[in-house]
Amino acid sequence: NASKISFIGLGQMGSKMARNLIKKGNTVKVFDVIPEARNSIEGAQPCDSLQQVVEGCDVIITMLPNGRIVKEITLGQRGVLEHLEKGAVLVDCSTIEHQCAVDVNEAVLKRGGKFLDAPVSGGITGAEAGTLTFMVGGDETTVKTVEPTLLQMGQKVYHCGQTGSGQIAKMCNNLILGVTMIGTCEAMNLARKLGLDQKKLTEIVNASTGKSWSSEIYNPVPGILPNVPSSNGYKGGFAVPLMAKDLGIADSAALACGAAVPLTAAALQIYRMMQNHGFEQKDFSSVYEFLKGKNSK
Ligand code: NAD
Secondary structure (H helix, E strand, O other): OOOEEEEEOOOOOHHHHHHHHHHOOOEEEEEOOOHHHHOOOOOOEEOOOHHHHHOOOOEEEEOOOOHHHHHHHHHOOOOHHHHOOOOOEEEEOOOOOHHHHHHHHHHHHHOOOEEEEOOEEOHHHHHHHOOEEEEEEOOHHHHHHHHHHHOOOEEEEEEEEOOOHHHHHHHHHHHHHHHHHHHHHHHHHHHHHOOOOHHHHHHHHOOOOOOOHHHHOOOOOOOOOOOOHHHHOOOOOOEHHHHHHHHHHHHHHHHHHOOOOHHHHHHHHHHHHHHOOOOOOOEHHHHHHHHHOOOOO
16 A cells, blocks of 8 residues: 655655665655755655645655754745645654644644654664664554554654654653763773773673663774774764754753753763864764874874
8 A cells, every 4th residue: 555755855864764665665756955865766756846746645754954944844935835735644754843843733734734743763774774763743543644654664663642742752862872872982982092902892881781772783983883884984874963953952952841961961062062173074973083082092
């Protein structure tokens, strides 16, 4: 029962997610502001405008950098909403402020459509392998309708509750990830300075209580794992400014509700400093390189 799907935002994550939908036999129309990105998805129908990409589709998926762009694309002039078919579902997989998801949902409902916030976890490796975890906010019936499509790009779909709750779950997950990555990098750099082999330390940590996704699946030290950004000059992956954005979202949300987040605040400042010191294009695991310094012994 293949759907007619529209996919908007073909970056590190979106390009791989769209490819998996095509592999599963769906008709997929694609759009990105960058023309080369539109034409890079084999088997998709590249579109030149939001109107063209949205028309005739029952599911519209967005995978965009931030909340400002999601709002611009959906609510702006000649945006997605102007062309949304009645009953169509807009599924935003970007990581954005939960209030932003609530605002977009309201506008979509007024227009006669449905909206889900459905941010993902699993990184570019998960996007490529089709093993992402989706954290979904919205009404149960709509979640059930879209679940089979999400499972073509991922392995797990969690219905978190009402609109915005998927974003809250994602924000909390990335708070843990952002902090844990820094801890892993600190330990790896300390081991290096003290002459302990980092491969050996990784093996030990992964069999001990210090184990995390950062040590096991996405190790930040070059040469320990194949096919991760650290072994490829920190190219691709999850860029430093995106991690800073996610920790900024968590920091602001905590400020608004009075939760104490001391490590989130410190981690946010570390990624922001990296952004201003030549790391803005690199994967966030390059915090290892940042701590190590250029000429460090
Ligand atoms: P990216 O920057 O690689 O991709 C974003 C894409 O959106 C780009 O191709 C860009 O050209 C396009 N875009 C920007 N403005 C646009 C517009 N106005 N119209 C159409 N297209 C536009 O980012 P990414 O790494 O793919 O991440 C996308 C989202 O997913 C972010 O919210 C990020 O936080 C989240 N995320 C990323 C990862 C990861 O590992 N990279 C993992 C989970 C979640």
